[in-house]
Amino acid sequence: MDFNDTPEEAAYRAQVRAWLDENAPKKALDLTDMxxxxxxxxxxxxxxxxAAAGYAQITWPKEWGGPGGTPIQQVIFNQEEAAYPIPPNPFQIGLGMCVPTVMTFADEDTKKRFVGPALRGEEIWCQLFSEPSGGSDVAAARTRAVRDGDDWVINGQKVxxxxAQFSDFGIVVVRTNPDAPKHKGLTMxxxxxKDPGIEVRPIHQMSGGSGFNEVFFTDVRVKDSQRLGAVDDGWRVSLVTLMNERLAVGGATGAGWSxxxxxxxxxxGLDGAPALKDQALREKLADWYVQAEGLKHTRNRTLTALSKGATPGPESSIGKIVSAVQMQELAHxxxxxxxxxxxxxxxxxxxLKSAFHGSWMMxxxxxxxxxxxxxxxxxIAERVLGLPGDIRVDKDxxxxxMPTGR
Incomplete structure (x- = not known):
């Protein structure tokens, strides 16, 4: 691993810093919750x-509003931008997951209609995958789409x-062929x-916010031209979105070991001395420090791969699973x-302005x-360590x- 910028990367970092110094907010704005x-x-x-300066999506090609830069340039910009009190980013899901899927599978007219406005922040997208009975199994979707001439009629629920409450558009995966195995009967x-048949119900979280939503589809009619990919090939299309999601979600943030x-x-502590004198607490702190260092070097491996033009592999899943668990344990x-x-x-x-409470609830x-x-x-087990995959009795x-549990 090489933790240092190459001369080219150092020059780009200096360019980014100069632009941010001139254009980024200098102090946090007094804004209501995102x-x-x-x-x-x-x-x-x-x-x-x-977007106007070419920093909105650095890796996107010039034909779609990006500068055609490298992944490591995007990482450098993200690192530098994080030092400024910028506003919240409601575009991450759209630009990181939804619009790349549109760019891959939609026709030219659709791409011309949506890519530019999304890049400039004029429109916001959401991802409609998870369902109450499916959990993380995207292929278990029961929301149905039935063909009706040149249209499709969608009914069902996402969660x-x-x-979703402030999104203009979304991508949705639905069941179009119940006679096929679950991975082969989906379409996106x-x-x-804003369709009147779509109802969004924000979910009240214990933090007091409502970042997540239930979404109900009642006789929502969509044109066949709104289809992304082939009929019943939605799983392949979904994989493109999911691969982007793994990178977009990334690791946990919030109050850490320091x-x-x-x-x-x-x-x-119990005896009146500082809590740091407690040996059991010191052991936990040492464990969190070691985990944090391991995550830092895992990220550095990814950065090195990007710097050399390689594509990071499934090891990127390590970051979230370790940091999210650590966040919960540390905050508790x-x-x-x-x-x-x-x-x-x-x-x-x-x-720390209740940072521990925020981490614990998030x-x-x-x-x-x-x-x-x-x-x-x-x-991690199957794709990083090469262990045998789980037995999937519902594959064919x-x-x-498939049993529904009723």
């Missing part, structure tokens, strides 16, 4: 500014859809989220360490988003004959 949409105007303005479409160390130095221990003060979730009163969702722990362990069973 989930409420109050910061949307600022987010769209920042996205438009990046866990991030940002793009849909207008913030915990800072708090443990001042919070009193921190709140316990704070004793009765751990119940205070007021950023004005709680240590971690369970992060362990589901982008693939559950179990899904990611299977990916027609979907209509």
């Amino acid at each position: 989930e409420g949409g109050g910061s949307m105007a600022a987010s769209k303005a920042w996205q438009a500014k990046k 866990w859809t991030t940002g 479409f793009w849909v207008d989220m 913030q915990f160390l800072e708090a443990a130095r001042t919070v009193p 221990t921190a709140i316990e360490m704070l004793d009765q003060y751990g119940i205070i979730n007021d950023p004005e009163l709680a240590p 971690a369970p969702g992060l362990r589901i988003a982008g693939g559950t722990d179990e899904i990611l362990k299977n990916i 069973v027609p979907f209509k004959d």
Whole structure:
């Protein structure tokens, strides 16, 4: 691994820093929570500014509004941008997962209609995959689409859809052939989220926000021209989206081991001495430090691969599964360490502006988003370690004959 920039990368980093110094916000804006949409105007303005300068999607080809840059250039920009108090990013799912799928499978007119506006932040997309009875098994979709002349009629329910309440469009995977095995009877479409047959119900989370949604389809009529890929070939199309999702979701953020160390130095323990003097707590802290260093070097491996023009493999799944579990364990221990003060979730009163509380409430969702722990362990076992795959008894069973648990 080489942790240093090449001369070309160093020059690009300097160029990015100069542009950000001139154009990025200098202080955090007093905006309402992203989930409420109050910061949307600022987010769209920042996205438009990046697009105009060629920094919105650096790896996209010039014909679609990008500069045709390299993946490592995108990483460099992301690293530098993170140092500034930029607005929230409601475009990540659209630009990272949905629009690349449209660019791969849609006709030219559709691509010309949607790629530019999405890149400039004028329109927002969501991904409609997960269902109440399917969990992380995308191929278990029961939302149906029935052919009616040149149209399709969609009925069913999706859940866990991030940002659906403020999205303009979405991509949805539906069951079009119940007589085929579950992976072979799916089709993907793009849909207008403002269609009167689509109902979005935000899910109230324990954090107080509503980032995720239930989405109901009732006789939603879509044109066959809205189909992405061939009929009943939606699983192959979905894989393109899912591969992008693994990279877009990435690792966990939030209060880490260094913030915990800072708090443990001042919070009193059982004997009145700083909590950091507790040997059991110090052992946990050492474990988290080792995990964090391992994740850092795993990411450095990915960066090295990108720098050399290689494509990172399924080992990128390691980052989320380790960091999300660590986030949950660390936040839980921190709140316990704070004793009765751990119940205070007021950023004005709680240590580190209640960062531990935010991590604790976000971690369970992060362990589901982008693939559950179990899904990611299977990916690592089968594709990184080369272990035998799980036995799948439903592989060749027609979907209509699969048990439903009723």
